Amino acid sequence: MPDTLTTRLAPGLALCLGLAACGEPAPSAEMEAIAERGELIVLTRNAPTTYFFGRDGEAGFEYDLASAFADHLGVRARFVLLDSVDDVVRALDEGKGDLAAAGLTHTPGRDGRFTFGPGYFLVQQQLICRRGGASPESPEDLADVQIMVTASSSYVERLEELRAQVPGLTWEARADLTTEQILEKVWRREVDCAVADSNIVAVNRRYFPELKVIMPLTEEESLAWMLPPDSRGLQRELNHWFAGLEDNGLLAILQGRYYGHVEIFDYVDLARFRRRIDSLLPRFRPLFEEAAGTHDLDWTLLAAQAYQESHWDPTARSPTGVRGMMMLTQLTAGELNVNDRLDPAQSIRGGARYLAALRERLPDSIQEPDRTWIALAAYNVGMGHVFDARGLARELGHDPDTWVELREVLPLLAQPRYHRRLRYGYARGSEPVEYVRRIRNYQDILIERLSVVSGQL
Known part of the structure; x- marks a missing residue:
């Protein structure tokens, strides 16, 4: 063990x-x-x-x-x-x-x-079905759908309570399957619906985006x-x-x-991302692996960042003029010796080099994985604003070395009472928070998808 x-x-x-x-x-x-x-x-x-x-x-x-x-x-x-x-x-x-x-x-x-020990995390039992499949509108409709749950779970206990209100309610309790496996069965249309805790749903719906929360079955539980x-x-x-x-x-x-990074759920975006892992990623994967290896980065992180930046479109352009796979500015591209921002190989190498340099600039007191998350935030908003946020975090009694606390402070850079006295002034500080959250989300989905499809990374 x-x-x-x-x-x-x-x-x-x-x-x-x-x-x-x-x-x-x-x-x-x-x-x-x-x-x-x-x-x-x-x-x-x-x-x-x-x-x-x-x-x-x-x-x-x-x-x-x-x-x-x-x-x-x-x-x-x-x-x-x-x-x-x-x-x-x-x-x-x-x-x-x-x-x-x-x-x-x-x-x-x-x-x-x-x-029992003390409660430490609040969850809610939810009924989960698949888009285009069964969609009961009330607890009374549960008698008309096929429900599967894992045995000896709190879900069985709740369904037994509901049966007093819905006499025809039945379900299959499987001792040989986990809740995650049952959710996959729902996604594969092998069973109509499942019951799962909201935290399990939030994580697994990213891998199976067609899963749909139909209704809560309980209040929050610990x-x-x-x-x-x-x-x-x-x-x-x-x-x-x-x-x-x-x-x-x-x-x-x-x-x-x-x-912290699984709260986002955009069905259309995640379904498209999963398709592009199969259709586009094989073309660029060697470039991500080479660039990441050169700069001691995880290639799946670099690929996830590139997807957030450009959706893996080498010709992408933003309204502010940044271009290419890693959306480099003209100035940054010049500093990184990237002559053609539309060349995916140059863009990926430049982006990896830039992210690694930002990570190196951070104080030694910041450990991984926070070091990488904060470097990603700097890639998005600029290192000056990150240093401003770190100083503000200290002032407000937060730990500037942890991403979970720094992400609470970054949005304050948009408020005049804070940014007026900071060296680099105003910033849309909520953007790097969302940026990092999405990259982490994409990376998790990418790792899971590659593991399922090929059995290797």
């Missing part, structure tokens, strides 16, 4: 566990077991909203959050990957993990079997980590740790990292 955060036991935790001191109740059996093992066993599943292998290794909202909690305990996190919610629930019930961090909703039906029923000591520690997350900003950072 994947192991992470190999650290020694924190002296503070060891003292509290060994002496039953620190003003807390005597250590519980499960906390002593965690300390003795030197690891926190986390049950999760491989999915884009929980745990996955990204370009730089293990990643995912649940992965990062659980790793941070294990670090707080002074132990390592060991992730046990399971195939479905049903498998996760069963494994926790059988005592195979300390907690389940798998995008699980805290529901009344689960309260009787398990203990995702929470699920613990064995006798884990009161671990629950106390979780409550204590989560109480400090708002102060240190970790939840906001993770929400920005994994969901």
Whole structure:
């Protein structure tokens, strides 16, 4: 199983566990077991909203959050990957993990079997069908459509509640399929509709743009980590740790990292992008790979940026006079030795060189991936405005080294009370925020599409 955060036991935790001191109740059996093992066993599943292998290794909202909690305990996190919610629930019930961090909703039906940590993310159950297919207009119409959900999920619990109002309501609960796989079945027209949490829908609708949100089936509900029923000591520690997350900003950072760029949904644009991945990208892919390799960039990032700039049209022109695949100004092209902005090879090489140079100009205190996101913002709005925004961020108590906080400050550059006293003055600061969000979105879709089509990047 994947192991992470190999650290020694924190002296503070060891003292509290060994002496039953620190003003807390005597250590519980499960906390002593965690300390003795030197690891926190986390049950999760491989999915884009929980745990996955990204370009730089293990990643995912649940992965990062659980790793941070294990670090707080002074132990390592060991992730046990399971195939479905049903498998996760069963494994926790059988005592195979300390907690389940798998995008699980805290529901009344689960309260009787398990203990929960604090809620950390609000989601809403949604009915999802395919464009051109079934389209029920009210809960009463659900009896007329074929619905599939993953077994042991909160969706089953909600459908059972709805059946009291809609006696003819039926559904198929699949223990062998994840929610993501069921959404793909809806997209392939193999089943009419599915039920899924809004965060899962937001991520997966980018890959399957014909999926359509028909109606919400619940109010907002909290995702929470699920613990064995006798884990009161671990629950106390979780409550204590989560109480400090708002102060240190970790939840906001993770929400920005994994969901900040998926809020956009433009069905026409995403459908066209998917078509152009097949029709246009093969022609330009070698150019992106060569230029990215020269400047230590990810070629899919460069391709996504080029699509945002020109939709991969080498002859593109904006009203302000920028031209070509990477939409370079005449001045910037000259500085980059790009003689013909309409030559895709020159434009891509020039754009890659320019982005790499911007990334190098940023202070060493900015780490990846924030460094790349901020460099992209500078490509769009100019480095001067980015430095202005960083200074303003410090002044307003934000962290200028993280994209999730800098993107909150950039739109303020359009307000006179701020830009009047800044070196570079006014800027449409919301544009680079949208620019970066779209590029991240395109890159995610591109990586997923290439993985499905060819099995390789």
